[in-house]
Amino acid sequence: MVDCYPWQSALRAQLTSRGQHPHAYLFHGPAGVGKRAFADGLVAFLLCQRPQPPVACGQCKSCLLLAAGTHPDHYLLEPEEADKAIKVDQVRDLVGFVVQTAQLGGRKVVLLEPAEAMNLNAANALLKSLEEPSGNTHLILISHQPSRLLPTIRSRCVQQAFPLPEWGQALEWLGRRLPELDDECREVLLQLAAGSPLGAVRLHQQGGLALRAQVVEGLKKLHKQQITPSQLAEQWNALPLVLLFDWFCEWSLLVLRFQLTEDDLGLGPKDTAKVVRYLAQKSSSARVLAMQDWLLAQRQKVLAKANLNRVLLLETLLVQWASLPGPS
Known part of the structure; x- marks a missing residue:
């Protein structure tokens, strides 16, 4: 039986105590708070033949089939490849499952993650199943970015927030x-x-602390002109691009925040607080905003696994970052 995390126990007790469940849930919140683990637990509970609130029994035929990954009334819909879209043909296959009769005579449960990965055609294809689910069918959608979902998708689900x-x-x-x-x-x-x-x-x-120390050290050398952008780009060539762009997006946001508030508590982690303060004092807000727009655009390309020249992308990033201080 999939267990939930400690910060989810009250919500689990609340949902599993319901006499009836909606035909569609939308679990939304930041990544890394345990939405999937909670959803897996609810799937098990809804399919269990002898549930023992707040959990499934773990012993009945349904629980054993689910644990083996062979439950005929459970459907998992995910992108066929990591970080790719959920396609309309996948949703059409799902719709075919939804209209069938439950083979074990109980509920059918669909788990879809991440919901924002559906392209427009796939999302539209799902709407009818959300409007008129067949039989005793429940759909659980998980979203890390619910703002990317169609309003018509969100409005047809009971939304449940999962905060940090x-x-x-x-x-x-x-x-x-x-x-x-x-x-x-x-x-x-x-x-x-x-x-x-x-x-x-x-x-x-991922060895994040060591990676962070390496990146911060390189960043400080860059601002002291002890290393060139091209040299640093070569050194960073093997580092995870998503992680790098996450950090640079965070730093640009912290710079803007400090320019607006001058609040030392908003400088972020200690390892880069002095760099953030320096950039906030020496850079124009317009230039930092332009940098942030560029970072977000490139981050989307990285997430979409675009065919990028890593070293050239990093060198461009570092040239622009190093040029932030100075006149507008």
Whole structure:
């Protein structure tokens, strides 16, 4: 039986105590808060033949089939390739499943993640199933970016928000999940993951602290003109592009925030606080805004796995970043 995270226990008790469930849920919130784990638990509970609220029994035929990945009344819809779109043909196959009779005589449950990966045709193809579900069918949509969904998709679902857990609760969980790290490292990881505990774990698994130290050191050398953008781009060629662009997007936002507020508490992580302050004081807001627009556009290309020249992209990034300080 899939368990939920500690910050989800109250919500699990609330949803599993319902006598009836809507035909469609939309679970939305930032990545890394455990929406998928919660959804898997609810799927198991809805399909279970002898549920024991707030969990499935884990022993009935339905639970055993689900655990084996062979439950005939469970349908999982995901992109065929990582970070690619969910296509209309995939949704049409799903619709075919929805109109069938449940083979075990109970509910049919569909899990779709991430919902924003549906292209326009796929989203439109899903609408009829959301409007008029067949039989005892429940659809659970998971979205990390609900603003990208069609309003007609959102309006046909019961929306359930999954916010970030409280900082102390997240740190307590990380203490159990990453006991090999000290408190300071766990806190830094959580800060770098924007409060997402699962994101902090993934970052640790990527060697995130060492990568961060390497990037920050290179950034400081760049601003001191101890290294050229082309040299630094070569050094960073093997680093994860998504991670790099996430950090640069965060730094540009922190620069803008400090320019508006001059609040030292808004400088972000300690390792780059001085750099953020320096850029905020020496750069024009117009130039930082233009930089942020460029970063967001390139980040989308990286996420879409566009055929990019990595070194050239990084060199362009670093040339623009190094030129932020100065007159408008």
